[in-house]
Amino acid sequence: MRDFTKDHSALALNTATLGHNVDGAGAGWSPERTIDACAERGYGGIVFWRRELGARAAAIGAHARAAGVAVAGLCRTPFLVGPLAPVGTQAVMDDFRASIDMAAEVGAPVLTIVVGGVEPGTKGVARSLGLVTDRIAAALDHAAAQGVRLAIEPLHPVYAGDRSCLTTLRDALDICDRIGSPHLGVAVDVYHVWWDTDLPAQLARAGERILGYHLCDWLAGTRDVLLDRGMMGDGVADLKGLRAAVEGAGYDGLCEVEIFSADNWWKRDPGEVLDTIVTRFRTVC
């Protein structure tokens, strides 16, 4: 396992951690200021959301690279199925391809897929997972042509109804197996998978298909399943054990901190948040 106690160059920021204050409209920090703040603190990478890039993706990507900060990925595809997805296959696929284009434009090697919930009019997850598989398969040629790999991210089962009928690494790998493309892999987020005793076996199965590893913590008394994620060390996830399993499977990439925390971390000064992350990354991850 890598030693992070004196080296946090493997640390990446997902900008959601700063409360989506990062934007180009003057509210909060600009993408460039966020990049510079990461560079000053020795972060190795950054992951933006589409809404933050708008029409400036190429310029923001260039700014990051010039600052020595890798653009590790882009969040994210539209929901591909379920009640929150764009209406109709054509609308889903158009926005799916647009998200791939933006990943290429900002220079992100990986685009995260959040699949969406149970398709309206159906029951259970089986039919929805079938649709997800079809839609990912249909987008892969475009992703390959753009040089972007797609990472399926299983979300916590609490979101299975509306945000992700795909809830385990096992399900994600089943889709990868069914499609069988070198441009398709998985993203592993502590928040979503920490409870799963099947995870070590599935990580070993995943191997080089692990395209991202996301850090935060699960607070024992979580008050809001969307916006009450914990800072690493404040919760009950076995962070060192999880990283050992992820690295044991062969992953040696960036570790991306993604903390949605409306009532705590989002209310703090972004600089304080970035500093805290560095300390926690070096000590408890």
Place this chain on the structure above:
Amino acid sequence: MRDFTKDHSALALNTATLGHNVDGAGAGWSPERTIDACAERGYGGIVFWRRELGARAAAIGAHARAAGVAVAGLCRTPFLVGPLAPVGTQAVMDDFRASIDMAAEVGAPVLTIVVGGVEPGTKGVARSLGLVTDRIAAALDHAAAQGVRLAIEPLHPVYAGDRSCLTTLRDALDICDRIGSPHLGVAVDVYHVWWDTDLPAQLARAGERILGYHLCDWLAGTRDVLLDRGMMGDGVADLKGLRAAVEGAGYDGLCEVEIFSADNWWKRDPGEVLDTIVTRFRTVC
């Protein structure tokens, strides 16, 4: 699969569905009135909570049997580990045995185990699951002597921090295998397991160890993970598919409706709720 369209004698009420209005203190319906209301509507069984029985468990059990309503089970053991468990092994085991005694007293053949969350001072679920296994094993002789079987109920992973480090049927069966007692089995609740694509395989593995099947529904836009369960048919769980798998594994017992719904069903007249359950049971379960 059993045909419930014209016969709901397999239907049981978990009294939580009436908003814990069932008690002996005069607030809401008494246990006896609830039993009679179930009997009038042809319910085959009822499941009480310990707080509702107090010192009158034997009399309430006798009332149910006289009314032709089976006491299908009792909710529940204390949390065995985690932040909400009684403090100290002795306190846990004393209350565990007291819950077994009450199950015997009311005449319930099955006592549900909810295992509790991550043990304070530990990370991840492994250590806690080990403690759970030890504590269940230590109570089994007492349960056997009292003629009560213990049913481990996996809870939804959203509760893994504070209420149940045990989140899948797979984990529950692993504990059953480790202990290997005919007095130990599992309870399967739609709310907790509907999202799990591994469930059909685990149900087949469970076979005759399935000691209870609990009904409700998962609302796609669940607003509160504790108190916003759906009535059968109002959510996205594949209820018929789940029952087919449960019965395919050999289960032919009661189907227990357990709906925590503070803002909807708990606000309605208990008689209306009981009638709605009968209709839904016959049509969508």
